[in-house]
Amino acid sequence: MIEIIPAIDLIDGKCVRLSQGDYAQKTIYNKNPLEVAQMFEDIGIKRLHLVDLDGAKAGKVINQKVLETIASQTKLTIDFGGGIKTDENIQSVFDAGAHMATIGSIAVKKKELFFAWLKKYGADKIMLGADVKDEKIAVSGWLESTDINILDFMDENIQQGVKNVFCTDISKDGLLQGPSTELYKKIIDRFKNINFIASGGVSCIKDVEELNTIGCNAVIVGKAIYEGKITLNEFKRYVN
Numbered sequence: 001m002i003e004i005i006p007a008i009d010l011i012d013g014k015c016v017r018l019s020q021g022d023y024a025q026k027t028i029y030n031k032n033p034l035e036v037a038q039m040f041e042d043i044g045i046k047r048l049h050l051v052d053l054d055g056a057k058a059g060k061v062i063n064q065k066v067l068e069t070i071a072s073q074t075k076l077t078i079d080f081g082g083g084i085k086t087d088e089n090i091q092s093v094f095d096a097g098a099h100m101a102t103i104g105s106i107a108v109k110k111k112e113l114f115f116a117w118l119k120k121y122g123a124d125k126i127m128l129g130a131d132v133k134d135e136k137i138a139v140s141g142w143l144e145s146t147d148i149n150i151l152d153f154m155d156e157n158i159q160q161g162v163k164n165v166f167c168t169d170i171s172k173d174g175l176l177q178g179p180s181t182e183l184y185k186k187i188i189d190r191f192k193n194i195n196f197i198a199s200g201g202v203s204c205i206k207d208v209e210e211l212n213t214i215g216c217n218a219v220i221v222g223k224a225i226y227e228g229k230i231t232l233n234e235f236k237r238y239v240n
Contacts, residue, residue, distance in 0.1 A: 002212035004238045005197065006040050007049040007222035008033050008070075010063040010082075016053070017223045021131075021138075021170050023057065029226040037070045043232050044239035048076040049102075049166075049199075049220045055083020056105075064096050071097020079127050090117055094125070100164070104129035105139040107157060108146060115160050123163040127197075130154060130167045135183065138170055150183070151190060158191055166197035166220060179207055185214045205234040 008015050011026060015033045019025040030036050037048055050070065054062035061083040071078055080093050081102025090101050101121070107114040107128055118126050130150055131138045137148040154165060167187060169180035179201040188196055198211045199220040208230070211219050224230045 002208060002216055002238060003047065003218040004045070004208060004235055005047040005049050005079075005218050005220045006045060006225055007051060007199075007220050008036055009051045009053050009222065010066055011053045013063060013066055015226075017226060018053065023053070027226075033066050034069050034073060037074050037076060039232075041074045041076055043236055045235070046077055046239075047218070048074075048078045050078050050080045050098075051102075052080070052082030056081075058083060059085055061089050061093060064092060067093065067098060068096045081127070081129055087117075090121070094121070100125055100127045102127045102129045102166070104131055108137055108139050108148065108153070111156075114157075118161055123161050126162070127164040127166060128154075128157055128162045130165060131170055132167060132183070133170045151187070154187065154191060154194075158194060162194070164195045164197070165191075166199050166218075168199040168220075169201060177201055178203055179211060179219075181210055181214060184211065184216060188215045202230075204229050205237075208238065 009017055014028050015030040015036050016026050016028050050067060052061055052063040067080050077099045079100035079102050080098035084090050084093060084101055084103055085106060093101050103114055103126060130153060132150045133145060135150050137146045137150060137153050169183060179198055184198050195217045197218040197220060198216045202219060202221045202224050208219055
């Protein structure tokens with residue numbers, strides 16, 4: 001059964017969502033991210049995807065205090081991403097209570113550093129974030145596009161030991177128009193031994209069921225929760 005991982009995206013310490021990664025298209029959903037995290041925990045959710053959007057833009061971790069608060073006041077297994085660029089950054093994220101570090105841009109721009117982290121912390125502590133547009137990798141909080149094909153990118157990283165991957169189709173994210181099922185199916189069919197997490201575009205529980213059918217291990221859901229498109233009762237079906 002697919003696992004639902006709710007997302008909390010942070011700007012100025014508040015729970016927000018962007019549309020297609022555009023910082024100008026920002027909606028604030030709750031000024032208290034801890035309250036949101038506790039709501040998820042109360043219905044039996046085990047995991048949380050916490051994203052420091054300020055950090056992604058600034059190139060350094062900004063919302064570490066929010067991570068510390070949620071980690072110390074809930075039992076959620078947190079993966080944290082956004083702005084992790086240096087050895088100090090990644091260590092501080094783990095020290096603050098994250099169970100996993102989500103790495104995107106560095107895996108593209110400084111491969112050797114990323115591979116060193118993989119070796120040092122182990123594959124279970126690292127989640128590779130592959131953000132794509134037209135099947136090409138995008139970096140720096142989606143502000144930069146590249147010519148790197150998603151399948152080639154994943155192939156190289158899996159050979160280095162990556163086990164946990166989440167893939168976000170930027171063209172779908174925050175639009176509630178359904179996920180990139182075809183792309184995800186292509187990835188799952190090719191890389192059978194990874195923990196694959198879909199992200200972006202989920203608009204209703206039917207989308208989750210579809211991703212379950214094609215073999216996704218988990219799905220990150222954000223806006224659909226905050227806009228009431230998926231109810232907490234519907235969530236409960238996917239809570240172990």
